Every structure is written in C-alpha cells, then in structure tokens.
Amino acid sequence: QAGLTQPPSVSKGLRQTATLTCTGNSDNVGSQGAAWLQQHQGHPPKLLSYRDNNRPSGISERLSASRSGNTASLTITGLQPEDEADYYCSAWDSSLNAWVFGGGTKLTVL
Amino acid sequence: EVQLLESGGDLVQPGGSLRLSCAASGFIFSSYTMNWVRQAPGKGLEWVSSISGTGGTTYYADSVKGRFTVSRDNSKNTLYLQMNSLRVEDTAIYYCAKALGDSEYWGQGTLVTVSS
Numbered sequence: 549q550a551g552l553t554q555p556p557s558v559s560k561g562l563r564q565t566a567t568l569t570c571t572g573n574s575d576n577v578g579s580q581g582a583a584w585l586q587q588h589q590g591h592p593p594k595l596l597s598y599r600d601n602n603r604p605s606g607i608s609e610r611l612s613a614s615r616s617g618n619t620a621s622l623t624i625t626g627l628q629p630e631d632e633a634d635y636y637c638s639a640w641d642s643s644l645n646a647w648v649f650g651g652g653t654k655l656t657v658l
Numbered sequence: 659e660v661q662l663l664e665s666g667g668d669l670v671q672p673g674g675s676l677r678l679s680c681a682a683s684g685f686i687f688s689s690y691t692m693n694w695v696r697q698a699p700g701k702g703l704e705w706v707s708s709i710s711g712t713g714g715t716t717y718y719a720d721s722v723k724g725r726f727t728v729s730r731d732n733s734k735n736t737l738y739l740q741m742n743s744l745r746v747e748d749t750a751i752y753y754c755a756k757a758l759g760d761s762e763y764w765g766q767g768t769l770v771t772v773s774s
Contacts, residue, residue, distance in 0.1 A: 583759045585703075592753055593703065595762040604761075636703050640759060645717050647693070647705035647758055 552577065552637050554650035561658045564627050570620040570637030570650050577639045582620035584613055585636045587652075593636060597622065624655075632657045660684040660763045662754045667768030674744050678768060680737040680754030688712070688732040690757045694739050696750035697767075706752070707739065722748075744772045 553571040560566040570582055581600040585593040597603050597613035600620065610625045620639075624631055637650040666678040680692070694706040707728040708717045716728050727740040737754055751767040 581759070583762065585762075592764040592766055594764070598759050598762060634702075638703075638705075638759065646719060647695075647708065649695075649703045649705060652702040 551648050552582075552639060552650035554635075554637060554653045556651065557654045557656065559656040559658055560627050562627055562629070565623065565625045566627055566631075566655055568622045568624075568635050568637075568653050568655065570622075572618050572620075572639055572641075572648070574618060575643035576641040576648055577615065577620050577637075578618040580640045580642060582613075582615060582637050582639045584620075584622045585638065587634045587636065589633075596635075627657045629657055631655060660756065662756060662763065662765030664752065664754050664765045664768040667752065667770045669771045669773065670744055671774050672744060672746055672772055674772070675740070675742045676744065676770060678739040678741065678752055678754075678770070680739075680765060682735045682737065682754075682756070685756070687730075687735040690761075692730060692737045693755045693758050694728060694737075695753045695755050695758075695764075696748075696770075697753070698747075698750040701750075704750070705758075708758070709737070741770070744770075746772050748772050 583598040584596040587593045600615040601613045613622050634652045636652045641648045661683045663681045688711050693708045696704050709728045713730050725743045729738045749772045753767045754765040756763045
C-alpha cells in the first residue's frame, strides 16, 4: 500500500515558522482529508489536527493545518524547543480501504 | 480520561504466534472503530488493521493479510490482534489506536520481537 509523501527533515530557528507538507492523491488526502500527528522520541504519537484543519482541545494555537488539493500542510509558528519531534500525516484511502501514513518529517529547532 | 493499555508483546521465533490485547477505558468502546498501528525500530508508522465498533467490518494491510486477525470483545472493552506465521519484519512496537482521523488516541504500545 503506497504511503503519503513527506520531506524527511525540516530545520528552522527558534521562534521561526515551519511548514510541513504531505502529498497524497485523490483517493486519500484529496477526498478524505488528512490528520497530523506528533511523536517525541520514546513516546506514542499524539493527534495534532484531523480532517484537514480541526484541532483537538489542548493543542497549541501555534499549530494550524490546511489542505490544497492532494497536499496537506501543517504550520507551526513561534517555534519552541519542545516542537522538535517527528511529524506524521495520515489519511484513509478509499480505493485501498486502508489507512496510509506519510514517512514522517523530523523537525529540528535550531 | 481515555486510556488504552496494550499487552502481550514478547520475543517469538519466526513462524510463531502471539496474541496482543488492548484494554480500553474512559469512553464508550463499542461506539468506535479501533485500530492497530505498528512502528519498526527507528522507522515510521505503518497501519496494520482496523475493526468497526460492532466488529462486523475489518480491514488489513496487505503485509499482514491472511496472517493476522483483529477482533474485539465489547463486553470486556478489549481489542485483540492474533498474529500467526510471524516474520522477522513484523518486529515493531504495536500501538492500539482509537478512532484514527477523528477523536484519535494512542496507547503506549507493546513490543513484539521476532527473532531466532
């Protein structure tokens, strides 16, 4: 099952803005929307956003998600040291009847 | 408070079997699709299987189809994953996850190691 495409790494400075991308196709991201997860080393993933731009309670307002066609984006403003983590996108693929994940982006805050 | 507690992970030889469990609390278990997602050491997330709230509908990744079986007991608020014909490449942390893409929540995971 083909996965979603994410850049392997992104590096930004403290208090800068990072935008992470996730590209799928019309069977997954384009029609079903995407979710974003954050995973710190040694911990389980944590939901940051779902169905493109819905943020669960308790998630920082510095994080916002959006989608344009088959590409979803996660923007983190005012980067803090605790934002350094792996970020994954996911979506249901209606053609495969399967959940697909991106390979993950390692965000480094310099 | 939502809690998901996985158990059953172990060291097993190739070709062996293992049954994972995920005990759920803090939400109406039978109302939610439940999922298994795994993560090999140093690798990304890989979806394994999903089961609907009633248990009537199941989905599997191609990599485990025919070897793994997902089930649930709504009277015990517990999700299961029966893993047969295990391979070295099945080595991973197996996470139980509630409602992927919605009110999503992940357990802490249980480690399965397949090695001779």
